[in-house]
Amino acid sequence: MQGLLGTTLILLAACSLAAMATAAFRVPALLGYLSVGVVLGPSVIGVIAPGETLSFLSELGVALLLFMIGLEFSLGDFWLARRTVLMAGALQMIAVAPPLILVLMWLGQPGQSAALLGTAAAMSSTALVSRQLADQGELTTRHGRSAIAVLVFQDLASVPLLALLAIWARGESPKIEHVLLEVFGVLLLFAAAALASRRLLHGLLGWVARRGHEESFVLVSLCVVVAAAAAAHAVGVSAALGAFLAGMVLGESDFRHHMESHLRPFRDVLSGVFFVTIGLQLDAAQILSAPLAVLAWLVVLVPVKILLNTLALRATRLSALDAWRTGIALGHGGEFALLLLGTVLQQHLIPATVVQPMLVALVLSMALAPLLIRHHDVLARFLSRTGGVIQPPQAEEVEIAAQTTRYRDHVIVCGAGELGLPVSEILRHAGVAHLLLEADAQKVEAARAAGAPVFHGDASRPDTLLAAGLTHAHLVVLTFAHAQQALRIAQAIAERRPALTLWVSCRSTTAADAFRAMPNVRVYQQSFAAAIGLAEQVMSTLGMSTELIEGRISAMRRRLDSSRFPGSS
Known part of the structure; x- marks a missing residue:
């Protein structure tokens, strides 16, 4: 024993x-x-x-x-x-x-x-x-x-x-x-x-x-x-x-x-x-x-x-x-x-x-x-x-390019998930020309059923972004949950259009800091936005006036912006 x-x-x-x-x-x-x-x-x-x-x-x-x-x-x-x-x-x-x-x-x-x-x-x-x-x-x-x-x-x-x-x-x-x-x-x-x-x-x-x-x-x-x-x-x-x-x-x-x-x-x-x-x-x-x-x-x-x-x-x-x-x-x-x-x-x-x-x-x-x-x-x-291989365009990229020739000054939303789809819906009702890129076939079907202008394509491929009209786009929105994937796409976009405005949604402070180090990249940090929204609801439940709530929220945003706290750029 x-x-x-x-x-x-x-x-x-x-x-x-x-x-x-x-x-x-x-x-x-x-x-x-x-x-x-x-x-x-x-x-x-x-x-x-x-x-x-x-x-x-x-x-x-x-x-x-x-x-x-x-x-x-x-x-x-x-x-x-x-x-x-x-x-x-x-x-x-x-x-x-x-x-x-x-x-x-x-x-x-x-x-x-x-x-x-x-x-x-x-x-x-x-x-x-x-x-x-x-x-x-x-x-x-x-x-x-x-x-x-x-x-x-x-x-x-x-x-x-x-x-x-x-x-x-x-x-x-x-x-x-x-x-x-x-x-x-x-x-x-x-x-x-x-x-x-x-x-x-x-x-x-x-x-x-x-x-x-x-x-x-x-x-x-x-x-x-x-x-x-x-x-x-x-x-x-x-x-x-x-x-x-x-x-x-x-x-x-x-x-x-x-x-x-x-x-x-x-x-x-x-x-x-x-x-x-x-x-x-x-x-x-x-x-x-x-x-x-x-x-x-x-x-x-x-x-x-x-x-x-x-x-x-x-x-x-x-x-x-x-x-x-x-x-x-x-x-x-x-x-x-x-x-x-x-x-x-x-x-x-x-x-x-x-x-x-x-x-x-x-x-x-x-x-x-x-x-x-x-x-x-x-x-x-x-x-x-x-190996001296010339990359032929994928069938999906050919289809995207054929259907997006009329797009100019549009918004490219990468990802048709829980963030990308609502963003698309708001842009659609506002009359903003845009399209979504999504690699997941099930999400593509769901987005099409919702009436979104979605295309089945892998946004991590630069050729897919070019087929979606990156050369003529007004801005790009990245809604991926994975920071590494979004960072690779942001770097690929920066190589091809350095002056293009890029909005990135991310969760962690580390990822937000990495994106802020890139020029023309604006960061929407989900945790900060959720905290602001939750605080607003709590104050409303406590019976505070709308003016007081807006003042507190605005003061918080200014303080966080000035100290470059994770949140907004």
Whole structure:
């Protein structure tokens, strides 16, 4: 008991330090957890060794991780974008996996291990890419939509891969009929889970949620994950795959976000244990003795994969610039690949001398991914110019240019969301010539239904702004929630029309200061405007006169303007 407590204390302390360090350097936490496993494992200090307890906790962590990935997978969104998903995703997998498989076979790997390693290398991190693109405000851009489409296909492709791994782990020969039978079993399990979800789980979760017992909801949610994993294991399917399918089924329910917020702490802790157990199995001496193997895999996972991704996406009629952006965003390894390789390593299905360098390179590529995605635009433009590619106009830009030839001295409103649409309505009733640019197809439809002059286009592309008449515009209004996206657009506009007036709506003081440093940019800070409006309503409720309220508000505006307080310019 004393030894177990001491081991737990060391593990928790090391993981805490690793989590803080990775957060400080803005790299994925899994890099820190793997490092903890390597350092504390048998190959370095030897404080902790793989055991049944850690193995069980890591399996539970994997189940929770894949359940959460399944929750984020929307069957409805997949069906709406099925053509894009199937075309872009299939082309990416075909362009990346087969060449890697052939090279591995040429290097002497058996067919089944080459297939597993090559396909695993083709996958990217759904969580990492979607989070980084969301932070940058690029999920609705053309390259953002393409990246998500490829990632959705990769999530679906993991089903036969996990089925193949389950067959292989049982010592059976992974023939095509065995794989098809396993996939058929998975589909039956998915159908049963969907039926149980509609008839049983939705009712149970609804009943618990209505009673407001948070602890009960957390425990029931954990029961759902474990039950799905146990059911899958009972029918001979991967437990992690069962949890993933359960997440997909419940991803369409009203409880998706509720479950996600409650289970996230458990997922983070237990999936951290999984990454630690992978680190425990890595032999530091063996890795250090084969740096060229690690470097070779890193080259495959980043530059080679970026190139193959880009070539595949060009075949989907994506522009060279957007194809490079998407290819760079996907140029790294993913969680499914870690799961596959970790399982292979645990069950000794492929020699450790082959798997370990790839695992290390996989983790390093994921550590590089946020940096690459953050600077993908600069890299993509450089690579496009290096390749001597002349960017053809997109179909959307051609359509916008054709319909806006009559516009002169107009206002371009970028974004048709909760700010852009009301601004458009007021301008329309005032008789001001204007148009809206919006990349999100659903928002475009909603704006058209409201009678707004909206065009489907990505305002972060300078060519789209030029097609919308930037050369003849009177001013531009940016209404994006993401400051980085708005800042990139503002800089692009300043390069082409330095004297053009630009109004920017932003939320944070930091963003407001960045925009104020630019000439001809006027800032509307939402928090300041909301504070002024709220204070006005409070004073009105207290019975103050209109004259007194207006005087107080005007005095506040003047004071804030003179001190350059976040608010107005």
